[in-house]
Amino acid sequence: MQYRPLLSAVGLCALTVWSASAHAQFADKRNSPTLYLQAGIAERDARAVTIGSTIPMDWKTFWWGHPVTAHWDMSLSAWNSDRMEQEGSRTIAIVGLVPTMRFHSKSQYPWFVEAGLGGYVSSKLYETRDKRFSTAFNFGTHIGVGYFTGMRRESEWSVRLEHLSNASIKRPNPGENFVQLRYARHF
Known part of the structure; x- marks a missing residue:
């Protein structure tokens, strides 16, 4: 079965999100676990589709009055390239x-910037x-x-480089x- 590893990864992501969902730190959903779907293109000849999960770290601080949080981003991607x-x-x-660290705009604004x-x-x-890459580890x-959307900011859309x-x-x-x-759904 060629889909067994993919189904196992989806199940692991879902179980991780479910078990960590009790640890949300905000009244809204901005720092809660997510499941996400992501699609992208490379400079030339390549495309990527990714499923994944983010799990909040137990760390939060403030920079210039803005909340800064951290999370683990776990992913499984399929890269397709023309040879x-x-x-x-x-x-x-x-x-x-x-x-990944995420710098949130003040609470009334749903924007964020992140780096990882x-x-x-x-x-x-x-x-x-x-x-051609020379290593399998990179x-x-x-x-x-x-940008967060939804009544409790349970959805997010982002563009990443x-x-x-x-x-x-x-x-x-x-x-x-x-x-x-990327589209992510917070739980």
């Missing part, structure tokens, strides 16, 4: 774990027509901006940049 014309396209699975740095492991080496950094590379652990290290759109 040489005679080889067609290729899809690989990527699992990620990224600690974490690790990713791929099922096979990533390659496109123009580049680092990922992202910045994003988002993400860069993955192996930080020059091994050559070649071409890296890949994605622009991603």
Whole structure:
């Protein structure tokens, strides 16, 4: 069964969100666990679809009167890239774990900005027509901006810029940049 790993990951994300949902720190849902769906495109020749979950960390502070929170971002992605014309396209699975900090606008405004740095492991080496990764383990950094919707801010939409590379652990290290759109549902 080729879908068994995907179903297991979805089940694990759902169980994690359910077990952590009692730990929400805001009266609204801004710092509660989420399930999300994300889609993105790379500079050329590649597309990504991601499912994942965020779990709040027990950390909160204020910068210039704005709340700052942190969460773990766990993801399972499918990257599809066009390879040489005679080889067609290729899809690989990527699992990620990224600690992320989120700077919230003041409570009456539903905007946020976030940044994260974490690790990713791929099922096979990533390659496109123009580049080939040399490692299955890579680092990922992202910045994003988002907006909460809903009566209790239970939904969020965000746009993210993400860069993955192996930080020059091994050559070649071409890296890949994605622009991603994410929808997340807080529980």
